[in-house]
Amino acid sequence: MRLGAFIALVGALSASALSAQAPDEIELAEEIAAIERFQTIDQKLQDIGWRLVTANAAYCADAVPAIGLQLQDAAGYRSPETARAALGIDGDFAVQTAARGSPAAMTGAFRRNREITRIAGSNPNAWSAEARLDWRRLVRAHDSIRQHLVSNPDITFEFADGSAVDIRPVTACASRFELTGDGDTALADGERVVIGTRFGGLAYPKDQLAGAIAHELAHNLLQHKAWLDRHGRSRRNVRATEREADRLMPWLLANAGYNPEAAVRFFERFRPSSGAVLFLRGSHEKWSKRAEHVRGEFAGIAAVRDSAGKSDWSQHFERETASIRGVNSSD
Known part of the structure; x- marks a missing residue:
């Protein structure tokens, strides 16, 4: 599970972005395009997956509350500095995808790469992480969302521009969907x-x-x-x-x-x-x-x-x- 989360992040960048060069030494436009291509494929996967797990939720014994949101963490890239520059964020956490028709997508607030500063009142950027190639913090973020929704009727996300949005989940089969970069x-x-x-x-x-x-x-x-x-x-x-x-x-x-x-x-x-x-x-x-x-x-x-x-x-x-x-x- 966790290796895949790491691969998904690293796979979003092309070889030049993985060279750990400073952002001003690479063509950011090329890296932005690489991330966009990866996210476009991931969006297709998440859209289909969401449709399947929500439509069949009534028949899944392990159904869970879900909002259809995928995040990304700059700490998971080989060069977090390059990742932040390519994504246009100051912190580390941003939106990866919001599945079509999901509660996250229906809010209109979770556009790709939008920077997130707090999840249910907690700042995920403050959680400890290695300097680079650390996928564990992203896993922690997704797990914390899932755990919060089990015992709460909604969850609040805050963004870098100071705005916030509350989301109420729907029921879905428990399986997740992950795109790997290779x-x-x-x-x-x-x-x-x-x-x-x-x-x-x-x-x-x-x-x-x-x-x-x-x-x-x-x-x-x-x-x-x-x-x-x-x-x-x-x-x-x-x-x-x-x-x-x-x-x-x-x-x-x-x-x-x-x-x-x-x-x-x-x-x-x-x-x-x-x-x-x-x-x-x-x-x-x-x-x-x-x-x-x-x-x-x-x-x-x-x-x-x-x-x-x-x-x-x-x-x-x-x-x-x-x-x-x-x-x-x-x-």
């Missing part, structure tokens, strides 16, 4: 969905990208990492979790207002291999078989759709892993 994979770790900036699906139409994100989100919602910790990571077990994640994709998409057929189109276009980054070679079935599993859920989704257009997967989705017991070390 890599071409999409993965889930139990708490986050992590997407690399070179992941091919980022160039696809939003509904197809939403399919890829929904697959990774499904791993978190179905608690597959914990299940594999208990039952073992045999090829059979990993394939079972991958099939479940594929099959839950269209449920999550449909509830969020996407056409569930987009999950099929994603597989048809992306055609992922049967290998797996985190687990075993051959842990995924062929892409055509995976698309078939997705299609197999369409009738069930339609059969239980309620008057609001939602289908309760927590009650009606059939868990394949529920029938598997014991730790398996082989096929």
Whole structure:
């Protein structure tokens, strides 16, 4: 979790900005453009992720209050001085993204790179941090927001211009979404969905990208990492979790207002291999078989759709892993 938060910050800057040169020795316009490109991709990820976790919140056992805000901390960059100059801030904390339709975005106050001086009355700039490359303070800031919202009806943010805004959260599934500055994979770790900036699906139409994100989100919602910790990571077990994640994709998409057929189109276009980054070679079935599993859920989704257009997967989705017991070390 924490390594990814660091990578996301560092990845926003191009190689020249990472050289630790003073701001007047580099082309700030180039660095500003690099940050903007990163944030544009991150905005797409956060917008889709927010839509999925809020639309499915009623069916998530671990739903939490959320506001859809991502921050950034200059202390996480290799050259905080360069970062502050590129972002146009005097302190260290600023807005990274506010997911479209989220409470943060609806206020109109959280534009990109706007400097933040206080969170719930506390000045995060005063928290201790290393001179550079310190991702821990940003994690602390996000954790403090989440913890505050658990026991309070709203949260106040103060900005460098002296203004302040109060935000009331809405309920969302607990999973977070993180863009990393390197890599071409999409993965889930139990708490986050992590997407690399070179992941091919980022160039696809939003509904197809939403399919890829929904697959990774499904791993978190179905608690597959914990299940594999208990039952073992045999090829059979990993394939079972991958099939479940594929099959839950269209449920999550449909509830969020996407056409569930987009999950099929994603597989048809992306055609992922049967290998797996985190687990075993051959842990995924062929892409055509995976698309078939997705299609197999369409009738069930339609059969239980309620008057609001939602289908309760927590009650009606059939868990394949529920029938598997014991730790398996082989096929």
